[in-house]
Every structure is written in C-alpha cells, then in structure tokens.
Amino acid sequence: MSSWVSEFFELNPDAVKVEETKEKKGKEYKNDLFKDVIPALDRRDKKFYSRLNEEQQKDISIWTLTRWMSSTVRDTDLQLSNVNDIVNAHSKFLTKHKELQWMLLAVSGTGRPERHEWISPPRGVKKNKLEELVLTYFPNLRDAELELFLKLNTIEELEQFLKDNGFDDKTIKELLTKGK
Secondary structure, eight states: OHHHHHHHHHHOHHHHHHHHHHHHSSOOOSSOIIIIIHHHHHTTOTTHHHHSOHHHHHHOOHHHHHHHHTOBSSOHHHHHHHHHHHTGGGGGGOTTOHHHHHHHHHHTSOSSOOOBOOOOOOOOSOOOHHHHHHHHHOTTOOHHHHHHHHHHSOHHHHHHHHHHTTOOHHHHHHHHHHOO
C-alpha cells in the first residue's frame, strides 16, 4: 500500500502541493491555550510557566492571557477587578519578567475551572505597529503618555527594549522603520 501511495504522489505532483500547503497553514502553537494554559491560571498554578520548555515559554503572550483572564461568566466584575489590581497595576515594571507576570496572573485565578470570555481592546484611533506593541507592555498609557514615551526614547533605547523582550533583528528593524 505504501509503495502505491508514493507512486501516486510521483505521478500526481499537484497532490503533493496540496499536502504541503495544508501543513504550512497558520501559526503552529506550542501550547494549547484552552486545554492547558488558561486552566493552569484558573487553578492558580504559579509553577506552570517554569515547567514549560523555552519554545513553549516564548509562545506565551501575557497580554493575551490578561485579556482572557479579565472576564469569567460567573463573576465578571470580581475577576476584572482582580486582574486590574494584581496584574495591570504592576505590568509597567515587569515587562522583562515574564515568569513573574505569569505568577501574578495565576494569583488572580479563581482556584476553580472557569469559562472565560474575550475582552476586546478598546476601539479608537488606529495605532501603528510600534505604538500597539508598546501598549501591550504598558496597557495603562494614555495617548499623550504613549506619544511622550516614543519621543523621549531614542531608536537605540527602543531597539534595546525590543531585544530585551525577545524580538529578533528582522522584526525590530521592521517595527522601528515602519512603526514610526
């Protein structure tokens, strides 16, 4: 049977292309957000992040998790308040400490499985990619503060900030040339 299949692909190269495109579709995530990551936060598992390998840790987006953890079906007001008081209050100072941010998110969990709802970011004036990125690390900045942040920091300082947060050189160049 396997020889027949390999001969089929040799005779029909279009079939191979279909298989290749199916494999390359979309980003492949290292973590299952709804099966593993958010339930770990709900259980208040502060050590979950440290048990992940390096690639899995890079796949964790604290900003996205903060959005998901901010709302539960049972008690949205309490959960939003917990996340704001525990996580958002300290986010400006912890941008380089992803594991500590994870621990704060875990502390904001309820201790039981929850159904979370996505809270969309506020809609307003369209920001460029660099502004959007800065806001993911400093979500409490107002427009005037964001503008001041970008004016006060030199290109070199912004480049170092991006390097410290795990961005590759190509992405940094793209953000700093197109983002401003």
